[in-house]
Amino acid sequence: METFLEEVNKKIHGVPLQACYHCRKCTAGCPMTKHMEYNPNKVIKMIQNGQRDKVLGSSTIWICLSCETCITRCPNKVDIARMMDVLRQMAIETGVGAHEKNVLKFHEAFLAGMKRGGRINEPFMMVEYKLKSGDLFSDAMLGLDMFMKGKLSLLSPRTKDMKSVKNIFEKTKHS
Amino acid sequence: MKVSYYPGCSLHATGKEYDQSMRAVSRALDIELKEVDDWCCCGASSAHNTNFDLSIALPARNLIAAEKDAMDVMVPCAACYNRFKTAEHHLKADKDLKAKIEGVVGAKYQGGIAIRNPIDILYNDIGIDTLAAKVVKPLTGLKPVSYYGCLLLRPPEICEFENYENPFMMDKIMAAMGTEVKNWSYKTDCCGGSLAISKTAIVVDMCDNLMNAAREAGANCVVTACPLCMANLDMRPSEGKKLPVFYFTELISLAMDLPGSKDTFKSHIFDPQPLLKQLGLI
Numbered sequence A: 001m002e003t004f005l006e007e008v009n010k011k012i013h014g015v016p017l018q019a020c021y022h023c024r025k026c027t028a029g030c031p032m033t034k035h036m037e038y039n040p041n042k043v044i045k046m047i048q049n050g051q052r053d054k055v056l057g058s059s060t061i062w063i064c065l066s067c068e069t070c071i072t073r074c075p076n077k078v079d080i081a082r083m084m085d086v087l088r089q090m091a092i093e094t095g096v097g098a099h100e101k102n103v104l105k106f107h108e109a110f111l112a113g114m115k116r117g118g119r120i121n122e123p124f125m126m127v128e129y130k131l132k133s134g135d136l137f138s139d140a141m142l143g144l145d146m147f148m149k150g151k152l153s154l155l156s157p158r159t160k161d162m163k164s165v166k167n168i169f170e171k172t173k174h175s
Numbered sequence B: 001m002k003v004s005y006y007p008g009c010s011l012h013a014t015g016k017e018y019d020q021s022m023r024a025v026s027r028a029l030d031i032e033l034k035e036v037d038d039w040c041c042c043g044a045s046s047a048h049n050t051n052f053d054l055s056i057a058l059p060a061r062n063l064i065a066a067e068k069d070a071m072d073v074m075v076p077c078a079a080c081y082n083r084f085k086t087a088e089h090h091l092k093a094d095k096d097l098k099a100k101i102e103g104v105v106g107a108k109y110q111g112g113i114a115i116r117n118p119i120d121i122l123y124n125d126i127g128i129d130t131l132a133a134k135v136v137k138p139l140t141g142l143k144p145v146s147y148y149g150c151l152l153l154r155p156p157e158i159c160e161f162e163n164y165e166n167p168f169m170m171d172k173i174m175a176a177m178g179t180e181v182k183n184w185s186y187k188t189d190c191c192g193g194s195l196a197i198s199k200t201a202i203v204v205d206m207c208d209n210l211m212n213a214a215r216e217a218g219a220n221c222v223v224t225a226c227p228l229c230m231a232n233l234d235m236r237p238s239e240g241k242k243l244p245v246f247y248f249t250e251l252i253s254l255a256m257d258l259p260g261s262k263d264t265f266k267s268h269i270f271d272p273q274p275l276l277k278q279l280g281l282i
Helices: A004-012 A024-027 A040-048 A052-056 A068-071 A080-093 A101-117 A123-135 A140-148 A164-170 B017-026 B044-050 B050-069 B078-093 B093-107 B118-126 B128-133 B169-176 B202-216 B227-235 B248-255 B264-266 B273-278
Strands: B002-005 B032-035 B146-148 B219-224 B245-247
Touching: A004 A040, A004 A080, A024 A040, A024 A068, A040 A052, A040 A080, A040 A101, A052 A080, A068 A080, A080 A140, A101 A123, A101 A164, A101 B248, A123 A140, A164 B050, A164 B093, B017 B032, B017 B227, B017 B245, B017 B248, B032 B169, B044 B050, B050 B078, B050 B093, B050 B227, B050 B248, B078 B093, B078 B128, B078 B227, B118 B128, B118 B169, B118 B248, B146 B202, B169 B248, B202 B219, B202 B264, B219 B227, B219 B248, B227 B245, B245 B248, B248 B264, B264 B273
Parallel strands: B002 B032, B146 B219, B219 B245
Antiparallel strands: none
């Protein structure tokens, strides 16, 4: 059976995590460490130790912003940003779900909007997110201000060939 | 010159000031923009966070559409630019993936057109001298810090942007417009990106830090080339911390006194007009 480390490496499809010599440069440059349960270097160690449930169930992987500072500065070119993408996708695919529920709900609302019109219509996307998350009232005044300033258009143009967009969603759906 | 133009979703909505000023500046510089036919969203953070194949297939569909016009494609939104460059990188590096994605999109990807961001085009193709020669109203008194953010620069092997730890192209363009550009060490820090809605408090904190650093550097405004950075910096800092934020193209348009150059300031959430009036620029 594949170890957790092997599985993650295969999905990263690049420099294997064993190349990390734990200099912690990724973590020194990461803008989110203070909000993370485990810092990026610790996540690599946990993967090497096979701590699958803890890693996939952590808030860290959802707090990562994909700012890519880690991969930019890693002396061994370990793609930690891609690793975080892989871990999020594994958490979704294996049914672990997202420790930071609203982060995933935002992504789901965003993708649902895209599937509907091919392009993002921000007011509809926000309504969908608010209904999913139950976070109904935050940013209400901001939303109104944006609407008054014409930044939120209810009738933004859509992609015409929606069949091709829906096809992409269908064919890339997780089995 | 003539280029394909991929505005992306933001430039039709929250980032409309970027689209309007980009089009005005392009006209003034004889850059003809041909919008990519029937484009769709690039997938943004939400696709690559949740589904790798989807995050490559959506930009691939748009790149294939752009290839029909056989010109470089200009992508002003830093997020779209990053997703396009990332897709290009993977499609060129991995033959199996390319075949799979072509199957998903239902068309062949040639890889023959360059993906360009407007900072690069203005700096390298048009040139600082040409830009400076078109300035009719130098922006005296405006002291911006240039904020490049993440997505134009990282990872450097993919984005191929100059000096990714200390970029200067936008600084030079802004100086050519007559502004007094301030140096700071937060050019490439993150604004909080797509967590603005789901983890707002963290993003407020990050934007406050950026505004504090801009003030410490002696700036009276911030200049960006990313609609996500703009949205966060314009809306998220705490009251009292905010500074006016501009797209770099808005300031080029103002300095060149292009038609409509004053219109885009009205839709900023934090109104930059008092500062511009105080400096006699509008």
